[in-house]
Amino acid sequence: MSSTLDYFASNAKGKHFKLLKENIGQIKTKSGFAMVYFPDSSEYAITEDVVMSAKNASCNIIVYASTWGSKTHEAEVAASRVGIKIVPFGTLFKLAE
Numbered sequence: 503m504s505s506t507l508d509y510f511a512s513n514a515k516g517k518h519f520k521l522l523k524e525n526i527g528q529i530k531t532k533s534g535f536a537m538v539y540f541p542d543s544s545e546y547a548i549t550e551d552v553v554m555s556a557k558n559a560s561c562n563i564i565v566y567a568s569t570w571g572s573k574t575h576e577a578e579v580a581a582s583r584v585g586i587k588i589v590p591f592g593t594l595f596k597l598a599e
Contacts, residue, residue: 518598526559531597537561538594541571548573548588550580557584563597564588 518530525540539556541548541564548566556564564581566573568590581588589597 523559526561529594529598536563536597539564541566546571548577550574550576553577553580553584553586553588556586562586563594565591565594567591 520528522528522537525542527538527540529536529538537560539552539559539561541552545552545555546566548564548571552564562585564586566588573588577588
């Protein structure tokens with residue numbers, strides 16, 4: 503299991519979350535359901551490649567730990583182009599019901 507997923511699982515108590523695959527989950531938000539990509543430890547820098555992995559997995563959110571992860575400008579551009587949000591955990595927790 504990815505370290506981002508471990509972190510999320512330990513802090514998602516009371517949230518409607520379901521793990522679908524090793525690093526892909528579904529979470530209920532105020533506007534419906536979102537598919538979330540949890541990068542593994544080798545993907546601590548969110549790059550365009552990570553965005554494409556999330557897109558290929560039909561995810562619309564990539565989450566990262568802002569204390570040790572980061573997102574690149576190229577990832578932000580690619581995510582915008584394909585309709586994916588890249589958010590830190592705190593934002594995802596606020597989106598979740």
